[in-house]
Amino acid sequence: MKNLKLWEEYTRESLHLSILLTGGIGYIGSHAAASLIEAGYDVVLFDNLSNSDASVHNRLEKITNKKISFVEGDIRDFELISKTLNQYKIEAVMHFAGLKAVGESVQNPLRYYDNNVGGSMSLIRAMQENNIKKIVFSSSATVYGVPQYLPIDESHPLSAINPYGRTKIYIEEILADLAISDPDWKIMSLRYFNPIGAHDSGLIGESPKAVPNNLMPYIIKVAKGELAKVNVYGDDYQTPDGTGVRDYIHVMDLVEGHMAALLFLNNHSGFHAINLGTGNGYSVKEIIDTFSKVTHTKVPYEIVGRRDGDVAISYASVDHAKKLLGWQAKRDLKEMCLSAWKVMSSSK
Numbered sequence: 001m002k003n004l005k006l007w008e009e010y011t012r013e014s015l016h017l018s019i020l021l022t023g024g025i026g027y028i029g030s031h032a033a034a035s036l037i038e039a040g041y042d043v044v045l046f047d048n049l050s051n052s053d054a055s056v057h058n059r060l061e062k063i064t065n066k067k068i069s070f071v072e073g074d075i076r077d078f079e080l081i082s083k084t085l086n087q088y089k090i091e092a093v094m095h096f097a098g099l100k101a102v103g104e105s106v107q108n109p110l111r112y113y114d115n116n117v118g119g120s121m122s123l124i125r126a127m128q129e130n131n132i133k134k135i136v137f138s139s140s141a142t143v144y145g146v147p148q149y150l151p152i153d154e155s156h157p158l159s160a161i162n163p164y165g166r167t168k169i170y171i172e173e174i175l176a177d178l179a180i181s182d183p184d185w186k187i188m189s190l191r192y193f194n195p196i197g198a199h200d201s202g203l204i205g206e207s208p209k210a211v212p213n214n215l216m217p218y219i220i221k222v223a224k225g226e227l228a229k230v231n232v233y234g235d236d237y238q239t240p241d242g243t244g245v246r247d248y249i250h251v252m253d254l255v256e257g258h259m260a261a262l263l264f265l266n267n268h269s270g271f272h273a274i275n276l277g278t279g280n281g282y283s284v285k286e287i288i289d290t291f292s293k294v295t296h297t298k299v300p301y302e303i304v305g306r307r308d309g310d311v312a313i314s315y316a317s318v319d320h321a322k323k324l325l326g327w328q329a330k331r332d333l334k335e336m337c338l339s340a341w342k343v344m345s346s347s348k
């Protein structure tokens, strides 16, 4: 279900503004593209396809019934990103491009620093050079490290427990320094909790290239019989059923949060960081059970040992988002599971 009041505002304010979406072919970027276009924005997708498939571009054109500009390239390619910003007269950037596999970041930290931090530096420099000073950045709840209290609000101390998390903290700090140095910058860092689910059309969803790291695509592969079982990492946590509890948020709610952030930046300069979550926690078992029930599938799972670095419970304080953005998540767990299943059950 859409937040209709916010949508009225998005549509009124879009005025064919030109937005560049780095990582626009990826999971969250493609869903953002669909909603931005629906609201009347002009969107340019920029992606190196390192974790996505070019077919998403065609699917987006089908969903929106519009031709969508797509530049295949790497954000570390300063000349190309700068040329793209200029050529398409971009007014704001949503910066989704990045690598996001925690385990891989521990194995190969330099790849993560180069791609995520180096890539962001190149993008921001190109924006500065082209006098484009409005950006919404995909940060993560991982910047809070091990929660010291719950719900986690934006004043919670930042501390990374892996290189991936550290890249997000570094980028936030770079953006915050930039905002101090030049008051024209309007910067929103959105700290996502756990986005799941997919677009209603069933045409786009979360389809990582390798074996999925995230719970939902993994559950789906098991439900489809492509993987044998879900490994549940620990059932001896201090939670109602012993399994880890996380704040799962429907990707379409998350995307609406981005649109609200874009409007907020119309009237606010400086650096801002806001959580995007539902404020509710669901356990791993609850997700598996709800998924099985609503999709009528079997999802075998096995309890295995805890994973290093996993915490028992994490969920967001959403007060800041409500107050500053006038936004709040609307969709429930059933909608998250059903929408994810709709797209993934039909794809290979």
Ligand SMILES: NC(=O)c1ccc[n+]([C@@H]2O[C@H](COP(=O)([O-])OP(=O)(O)OC[C@H]3O[C@@H](n4cnc5c(N)ncnc54)[C@H](O)[C@@H]3O)[C@@H](O)[C@H]2O)c1
Pocket: 022, 023, 024, 025, 026, 027, 028, 029, 046, 047, 048, 049, 050, 051, 052, 073, 074, 075, 076, 095, 096, 097, 098, 099, 100, 115, 119, 138, 139, 140, 141, 192, 193, 194, 195, 214
């Ligand atoms: N999905 C989550 O659970 C989650 C949670 C918190 C934060 N985030 C962040 O949100 C952003 C988007 O995540 P997603 O789930 O859509 O991931 P994704 O992998 O589906 O999308 C990222 C896209 O960026 C592209 N990309 C990566 N490096 C690039 C580069 N150097 N140049 C151009 N394109 C590049 C990839 O090909 C991919 O299409 C990422 O920055 C991620 O760290 C995601």
